Amino acid sequence: MxxxxxxxxxxxxxxxxxxxxxxxxxxxxxxxxxxxxxxxxxxxxxxxxxxxxxxxxxxxxxxxxxxxxxxxxxxxxxxxxxxxxxxxxxxxxxxxxxxxxxxxxxxxxxxxxxxxxxxxxxxxxxxxxxxxxxxxxxxxxxxxxxxxxxxxxxxxxxxxxxxxxxxxxxxxxxxxxxxxxxxxxxxxxxENFSEHLTKREMEILSFIAKGYSGPEIAQALILSEHTIRTHRKNILRKTNSRNSKELVKKAFEKGLI
CATH class of the missing domain: 3.30.450.20 (PAS domain)
Known part of the structure; x- marks a missing residue:
């Protein structure tokens, strides 16, 4: 023992x-x-x-x-x-x-x-x-x-x-x-890009990393799916990511999740 x-x-x-x-x-x-x-x-x-x-x-x-x-x-x-x-x-x-x-x-x-x-x-x-x-x-x-x-x-x-x-x-x-x-x-x-993401975008990034879909994130945050799509588009643009897979990779590398 x-x-x-x-x-x-x-x-x-x-x-x-x-x-x-x-x-x-x-x-x-x-x-x-x-x-x-x-x-x-x-x-x-x-x-x-x-x-x-x-x-x-x-x-x-x-x-x-x-x-x-x-x-x-x-x-x-x-x-x-x-x-x-x-x-x-x-x-x-x-x-x-x-x-x-x-x-x-x-x-x-x-x-x-x-x-x-x-x-x-x-x-x-x-x-x-x-x-x-x-x-x-x-x-x-x-x-x-x-x-x-x-x-x-x-x-x-x-x-x-x-x-x-x-x-x-x-x-x-x-x-x-x-x-x-x-x-x-x-x-x-x-290099750190977290200062470019808003508090709401950081919250949505966390849900994306957990594998939540757009509709699931919208339900969890009590927001419209259109609003979630807009936030996701902005997050991808600000992080220069082509898709969620690349976004999650960069989020780990920058210590955001």
Missing amino acids: GNSEQKHPLIAIWNTYPGVRRDRKILDKPPIERIIGEMFAIGEFYYYALNLTNSTLSHHHENILKLHGLSAYPENLKEVIELTHPDDIGFVIKAEQVLVNKITEIGLESQLYIKGSYCFRMKTAEGNYELFHHQSIITMEDETGIPIQSINIHTNIHHITKENPYTVLVSGIGPRNDFHQVKLDCFSKP
Whole structure:
């Protein structure tokens, strides 16, 4: 059995999050269906529940075995971090610090409605390092509001792009519409076109990335299909994209999703 006290480089970062407690037991299954509904996966993906108090993992999606060529489900986050490209560890550490700082800034009362995402390379079953898109949402807090569990989802996007934007995206879900894009310039300085997209266009871009059709987006946002078509046309023009496939590729490369 794995050791629940295995150390990994993110522990020091999480300890800066206000009031995180240690050694809390988590027995209930997290609301996987609701959480995945707030995320998107354009490609093969997996998820797992992370106990934030001791870094143990549970409720793994079976794809984690296939994608990484594992013979058993990892029991501690350290085992997942060991699959990360060594050159990307520094970025992951800084990205997690950005998430902690931003959620603290937004307010801990909203932490269940904030999603963090960024990209990094992970070792696959073939022995190669490929680009994965990481998304995380805090899913459980204790009676005092301290976070004790999150759901992480990893999607292999190597078939879409191999370019890491080295950008952390902090966005609101459910009742919140936050959008914070933090580019870590010490790693890369790719061109950014997000300032040319309006808040509504960014919202529609997110739906496009999830694979929603025009009518479905219109229904979700309570807008006419004509309005959605107009927004989509403007988004394609502003991003110099010929179609949705190219748009999604560029959105990943610019850290917009």
